[in-house]
Amino acid sequence: MGMPKVKPDNVVRHELVLGRSERELLDTLTTAYTVNRVVTPITSLLSSTAGLLLVAGLGLAYLEKYLPEYWPDMNDQQLGDWFETENIVLGTAGFGIGGIIGAFFGGPIGAGLGATVGAVTGTMAQEGAEEAQAAGIPRIMSYSTFGQIVGSARLLKKTIDELQNQ
Numbered sequence: 001m002g003m004p005k006v007k008p009d010n011v012v013r014h015e016l017v018l019g020r021s022e023r024e025l026l027d028t029l030t031t032a033y034t035v036n037r038v039v040t041p042i043t044s045l046l047s048s049t050a051g052l053l054l055v056a057g058l059g060l061a062y063l064e065k066y067l068p069e070y071w072p073d074m075n076d077q078q079l080g081d082w083f084e085t086e087n088i089v090l091g092t093a094g095f096g097i098g099g100i101i102g103a104f105f106g107g108p109i110g111a112g113l114g115a116t117v118g119a120v121t122g123t124m125a126q127e128g129a130e131e132a133q134a135a136g137i138p139r140i141m142s143y144s145t146f147g148q149i150v151g152s153a154r155l156l157k158k159t160i161d162e163l164q165n166q
Contacts, residue, residue, distance in 0.1 A: 053163045060156040067153060094122025 018026065045051035064071070071079070095115045102114015 049163055049166060053160060056156045056159045056163070060153060060160060063153040063156065071153065072157060091119045091122045094118035094120070094125075 046055060068074070095118050098118020098121070099111045099115035102117075103111035106113065
């Protein structure tokens with residue numbers, strides 16, 4: 001057996017201090033590591049058929065909240081007639097999207113501001129489409145925002161159908 005260890009009679013403290021450039025480099029490294037931890041699972045999910053099917057299905061489910069049940073079977077005239085009654089729907093969609101984007105960039109205050117701006121923008125898009133059509137602009141161009149919703153939903157539905165048939 002060895003001899004007992006002697007208790008220290010003083011304690012020396014060593015401190016390492018990083019300069020500004022080292023702190024910035026460490027901050028960049030931490031951010032890159034964090035982004036990598038978030039992006040890698042998302043990339044893995046989207047690289048598989050099942051993952052892409054899941055994302056497309058969720059996107060379609062979200063868009064279908066704003067479309068009539070039988071929207072895939074409707075022609076452009078029927079969709080236009082249905083769209084006329086959907087000021088509230090576009091306002092609600094804008095509210096939700098604006099709220100999410102606002103929360104991402106500005107926290108709770110940004111969420112409220114983004115939701116308000118989104119709701120107004122969605123409603124204005126519908127009113128603008130009605131005015132444009134009344135002025136003689138072709139229906140397809142006057143409903144560009146709605147056309148994007150329907151087009152996105154149709155594209156997602158087609159993607160889901162193709163993925164399920166693989």
